[in-house]
Amino acid sequence: MHRTLPLLLILGLLIVFRCLGAAFPEAMPNFQPLAALFFCGALLATGWRGFAIPLGAWVVSYPLPLLCQGVPVGGPLVFTTTLLAFAVTFFLGKSLASRSLPTLLLGSLTAALTFHLLTNGAAWLLDPRYAKSLGGLVQSIWSGAPGAPLPSWVFLRNFAAANLLFSGIFLSARICLPRFVTASTTASATAP
Numbered sequence: 001m002h003r004t005l006p007l008l009l010i011l012g013l014l015i016v017f018r019c020l021g022a023a024f025p026e027a028m029p030n031f032q033p034l035a036a037l038f039f040c041g042a043l044l045a046t047g048w049r050g051f052a053i054p055l056g057a058w059v060v061s062y063p064l065p066l067l068c069q070g071v072p073v074g075g076p077l078v079f080t081t082t083l084l085a086f087a088v089t090f091f092l093g094k095s096l097a098s099r100s101l102p103t104l105l106l107g108s109l110t111a112a113l114t115f116h117l118l119t120n121g122a123a124w125l126l127d128p129r130y131a132k133s134l135g136g137l138v139q140s141i142w143s144g145a146p147g148a149p150l151p152s153w154v155f156l157r158n159f160a161a162a163n164l165l166f167s168g169i170f171l172s173a174r175i176c177l178p179r180f181v182t183a184s185t186t187a188s189a190t191a192p
Helices: 004-023 034-044 049-061 063-069 076-095 101-126 134-143 152-190
Strands: none
Touching: 004 034, 004 049, 004 152, 034 049, 034 076, 034 101, 034 152, 049 076, 076 101, 101 134, 101 152, 134 152
């Protein structure tokens, strides 16, 4: 049970924040632990599980915000672009796995910015509302589509803040959980 508890807690945290973000789209847009889970995946689980666990969590929770908002689930290009951005996030985390905590936290901010640039760059390429010019690209990255309720920079701000916060939580858990498990195992082994 001690091995599945962290996974269940992470999945629960993910689902709660995805639903909260969907329920309050203007107050909490894009504030969720998913990218941090991909970024820290290589640090929290070994081998293929480091990517498979966040991927499974994303696939299961992907339609939740859209269904809560009554928006149709995005098409295959949106799904593929998001998957590519999460893969880049994972490999960035994997490349920094042996670094110090401040470097990892800076890497989580870099991952959030990279994710935003990749997904909004794809939106610029695929969405006919954006002019196919440098101005249209900047609009996609900074202000968003015409008539959007919030500018794109708000999503980036919240995404970066969430990635930093949740990466810090996951990295702290990585440091503290083995100590807790060892202490509780030792205590139960020495109990009369």
